[in-house]
Amino acid sequence: MTEVLSPGTIEEAVAMLAEYGEAMPLSGGATLIAMRNAALVEPSHLVSLDRISDLRGIDRTADGKIRIGAMTRHCETAACAELTGSLYVLRRAAGMIANRVVRNMGTMGGSVANADPAADYLPALACCDAMLEIAGADGRRSLSIHDYIDDWYETALAEGEIITAITLPAPVEAPSTYRKIARVSGDYATASCAMALDPDGQGMRVAIGACGPGPLRDRAGEDALRGKLGEPAAVAEFAGKLVAIADPVDDVRGSAEYRLRLIPRLVSSVLSELTTQKETA
Numbered sequence: 001m002t003e004v005l006s007p008g009t010i011e012e013a014v015a016m017l018a019e020y021g022e023a024m025p026l027s028g029g030a031t032l033i034a035m036r037n038a039a040l041v042e043p044s045h046l047v048s049l050d051r052i053s054d055l056r057g058i059d060r061t062a063d064g065k066i067r068i069g070a071m072t073r074h075c076e077t078a079a080c081a082e083l084t085g086s087l088y089v090l091r092r093a094a095g096m097i098a099n100r101v102v103r104n105m106g107t108m109g110g111s112v113a114n115a116d117p118a119a120d121y122l123p124a125l126a127c128c129d130a131m132l133e134i135a136g137a138d139g140r141r142s143l144s145i146h147d148y149i150d151d152w153y154e155t156a157l158a159e160g161e162i163i164t165a166i167t168l169p170a171p172v173e174a175p176s177t178y179r180k181i182a183r184v185s186g187d188y189a190t191a192s193c194a195m196a197l198d199p200d201g202q203g204m205r206v207a208i209g210a211c212g213p214g215p216l217r218d219r220a221g222e223d224a225l226r227g228k229l230g231e232p233a234a235v236a237e238f239a240g241k242l243v244a245i246a247d248p249v250d251d252v253r254g255s256a257e258y259r260l261r262l263i264p265r266l267v268s269s270v271l272s273e274l275t276t277q278k279e280t281a
């Protein structure tokens with residue numbers, strides 16, 4: 001029998017996780033309850049984060065950044081009017097997760113902690129250069145999303161640590177978006193692409209999802225492409241570099257070979273969508 005604990009503060013939650021070695025944090029439960037019912041995990045205690053008010057809400061910090069509490073539901077992120085311009089990509093990704101039921105249950109902290117390589121938030125957060133706020137029994141730390149994924153379903157979160165918030169740079173006026181290729185509407189991605197143009201329209205940030213253990217970003221390639229977004233050969237060369245660093249698997253959502261073929265198509269089609277938006281703005 002798994003006991004559910006309901007701490008009222010972050011400190012109480014991490015103390016409970018430290019006290020009961022087999023305890024797990026519970027956020028929306030969309031994934032964890034299904035895993036527990038299938039006996040894929042057998043926690044002694046579930047430490048529910050539901051009562052902790054510090055984990056809620058989407059706020060602007062004094063320096064203009066956006067701070068999203070870990071318990072923010074996908075439906076709240078999808079509806080957040082603060083996520084404009086360069087941050088619209090995250091709002092769009094949230095709105096493409098599964099279906100309304102899952103979006104009403106699932107949280108950003110739970111999704112990022114779960115680290116499914118096909119999850120929609122990870123490439124969007126990588127495209128935004130997000131920072132994760134983390135708390136554990138030894139204190140608090142922050143970590144770049146780029147240093148977070150260690151391997152397939154393995155992250156830099158230590159035992160007993162929880163994600164408390166996700167911080168994004170202040171939004172700037174520049175188009176961004178997220179696109180996923182999936183077998184059917186609402187399914188996890190076979191491959192996905194998060195992209196944001198620079199404000200001057202000369203460069204872009206791109207992260208590819210579901211083609212390796214974590215989102216793929218080639219920041220040196222992005223720098224080299226600055227000023228050449230209108231040159232198809234340069235864009236194709238850049239996409240080829242993303243293909244070269246990809247490490248996809250064959251699974252029910254598509255073969256590794258198919259995923260590799262999707263990357264250049266996603267890059268060129270999403271880029272063309274964003275540059276058209278920039279021209280007509």
Ligand SMILES: Cc1cc2nc3c(=O)[nH]c(=O)nc-3n(C[C@H](O)[C@H](O)[C@H](O)COP(=O)(O)OP(=O)(O)OC[C@H]3O[C@@H](n4cnc5c(N)ncnc54)[C@H](O)[C@@H]3O)c2cc1C
Nearest residue numbers: 027028029030031032098106107109110113119120162163
């Ligand atoms: C039918 C279905 C379809 C789905 N389709 C998609 C999809 O298309 N795209 C997509 O991106 N996702 C999809 N998901 C996943 C969904 O987004 C979940 O919400 C998400 O994976 C888990 O979020 P949660 O808040 O429910 O976390 P939970 O289920 O509560 O927890 C998930 C895991 O994270 C740990 N955890 C939870 N919160 C924290 C925290 N703050 N800090 C540290 N560890 C924590 C838990 O211990 C557990 O191991 C789908 C899920 C379902 C059930």
